[in-house]
Amino acid sequence: MITTAALGRLLILGALLVSTAGAFLGFASGAKRSEEGLRWSRRLAYAFGALMLLATLVMEHALLRHDFSVSYVAHVGSRDVPVWVTIVSLWSSLEGSILFWGLVLGLYIAAATRFTSRGNEEAMPYAIGTWLACGSFFSFLIAGPANPFLTISPAPLDGPGPNPLLQNHVLMVAHPPLLYLGYVGMTIPFGFGVAALLRGKIGPTLVRAMRNSLLLSWIFLSIAIMLGGWWAYEVLGWGGYWAWDPVENASLLPWLTATAALHSAMVMQRRGVLKGWTLTLVLSSFLLTVLGTFMTRSGVFNSVHSFTQSAIGPTILVFLAAVLIGSVTLLALRIDTLESEGRIDAPVSREGTFLLNNLLLVLFTFTVLVGTVFPLVVEAVNGKQMSVGRPYFDSMVVPMGVALLFLLGIGPALPWGRTSHNEIRRALLPPLIGGIALLILGVIFGARNPWTIVTLFAGGYALQVTLVQLAKLRHSRRSVGAYVIHLGVAIAVVAIAISSTMRTQREVVLQQGQSTTIGVYTVTFTGTEERSEPHRTSSIARIAVTKDGRTVTTLEPRMNQYEMMREPIGTPDVHSTIGGDLYISIASLEANRAGLLLIVTPLVSWIWIAVLLMAAGGFIALVPRTVIPSVARDLGGRRAMHVPRTPPAQVPRAARDDMGVA
Amino acid sequence: MILALILLLLDAPQSTPLQGPALDQRTQEVASGLRCPVCQGLSIADSPSEMAVNMKAEVRSMLAKGYTREQIETYFIRSYGEFVLLEPKFEGVNALVWILPVAALLLGAFAVWRVLRKLSAAPQPKPRVSADDPDLARVRELVKGATS
């Protein structure tokens, strides 16, 4: 009879074997162009996914049965916590989360193998080889330094439960899985990128597969980053949603390069240039996820998410170094074989703005990366400890964000290719109306911060351009998706500017029955309540909220005392409306006296909504592009052709812009 | 007694004492630039921990006596080191964190300019489909029909 722990270990070893074999086979089949080799590589890819899935199911089973003989269950399991907490404790702690990474990777590889093989037969072996090589590393990590399936003997009777902060809010359920879907997903386009480099060419089906997998990961990562911010806002009690914490930065870095890659790929597809640069961005997005996972798990960085140092850190660093060296070498060797097939006619054109977009996004990435690792550099150089915190990042990033917002307006307004001065004027001047309108609106509502005012102008400009484009487009789903994403971005940036600069904050001490005002709200501390649950005791402050004399709601911020921790953990309570949030957290609480932090943050919910809009736009763009149906029928169902530029007389401009606009 | 403690470490306050809402606001500003030593990256303005609350109270009392932001920061740096400043000072090695992004911007802008020049000097691409392709003619007709 095999124990659960041993079964888990066996499955992981199986995954390790299968992925290593598959990696070698993949690269060999690619080099030899062996169909048989490809078939077997695909089988091994499916096997890897299946083994990872089984191992995860074994772990969940162990968690739910409270099998404390399994080391991870002993580490995070507890008989006292609700069932949903037990289920999600799979990813709440270090070793379990690496197992979860393996699961997501396995499923992604299986799906990518299944759905992208057609039309890519020559590139697939290399792609599968790359994916399984990554899979093999993570299997090794799970089998070795981060083994959650170690046997504990004698098995303890109960466990401490997962970190209380993670039990405080239901958003914890969604943030890690979505983050992994985004993060781990970057492995797939990485595989395609490596395949393209190894083959020395990148054809349309490969481009499509690469772009789609990149976009899918980007969508999940966008949602995950937003959820992380939202969770911090709802749970941590200081009323903000982004602190430039190293681990937050780690999630942002690949998102930035992926955004740049998505744009650069459009220029690549339309003009046949920037191939090497696009591939560099795609490879970088994956490399940044490895860096990110190192930053989160190595214990090197001082962060809310930190784990303690162990053998996992150095192991990931070795992998990072290996993929870095491999990628650089591959790029250096192959970048020159990817010939430019075209040209960029004029700098003042949509292509030109795409280049600026890339410049700003890469600069953003560089700045955040430098700021995050800088304390390490200084300590290594002269032994002194220093901090690079929020004030620095805010100063640096705000101008870049505003510049990007301007580009969001100017870029889509400009046509592709060379345009006359008149056309440029006609394209760029009308949206000024939108810009000025939003600016005036903002000032009326009290915006005074200079950067906020500039953001409002740029945002209004971008919104007008985007809405006009959306009104025009009828057939290309990809373009519609893209503009919906842009809409979301513009709204998000404006909402971020307003919610950060126009918030009102007060710290008060209220006796029972006493009221105070903040913004348009009157808040009254009506009393405390104690609530006991098996794993924690909560002291709740009941706050009655009224506006213009009418009751709005009762907010109940809490102080949760968990058995294991000395200081209670506070949970704020938030009243969210379209216009803004009323946010209350407890600084101190006695039977008839409450020390409260009151914050009114305008438009903060718009940030969450805007990112969901971005995700929706992404999904719209992923729907397969349909050719004009009559053309498809006529050409016997062949794939859409790239129609080269014809003189304006023969093809109207609207049609020209629509065809292959994305 | 605390006053004696502080006076021994600093010179006299160099600014006017603050009070009321101006004091609250200034406390928030100065506290936002100081790092809570027991938290992960939060400022003492944002952190709910007792240590941060004590430090913030200290900032407040020093501002009320008329100490400037620089004096307050110096006081905390003496105890905790430069670690406690959330925004690096522009001196020595630390200046690099400010300079590098600007340098990257300039380099990047130069690179974009070079790329644009190179790519606009490239020859016109050969059409991937020959101009006589019958399918091409058919597509042109269809497109004209579909968009007119």
Added chain:
Amino acid sequence: MNRFVLSTGAVITAALVAVLMSGLGRDPKHIDSPLLGNAAPHFVLKSIGSAESIDIAKFRGKPVVLNFWATWCAPCWEEHPVLNETARAHPEVQFLGVVFQDEEAKIQDFLRRRGSAYPTVIDEGGRTAIAYGVGGVPETFILDANGTIVVKHDGPVSQQQLQAYLAEVRK
């Protein structure tokens, strides 16, 4: 072989890996104290169990072991007997406990139950702790006879460590 890509990539890779490697093995939560080698900040704090105050300047001329702790801190319980024993064994060294973020009643109770070989003071508002750059409890400072801080120890101090520090400070 594109030399530009190779050299840029190599530089970035080498720099990044070197920086990250330097971080391993270091505890990011540990803060070095800038007070080492400087005069210990002066304070006068109320003693536990009496209305008197204790002025640290009074101890000039003897080495001082200054221990910041609190009753709710588990490592402090382990460390307490070590400090008590060493205090009794070395009357030529002045031991002083400083408690902050705590309540006098709890401190008195703790000391009554566990015994106390040296005076303890309470730091209301944690201002002395701030002056000493204390980040957590327990933290122990060793001052030499001139009132200069020569050692800052984070976390509970063991018998051997304490003996070693005292040997050093007596030189």
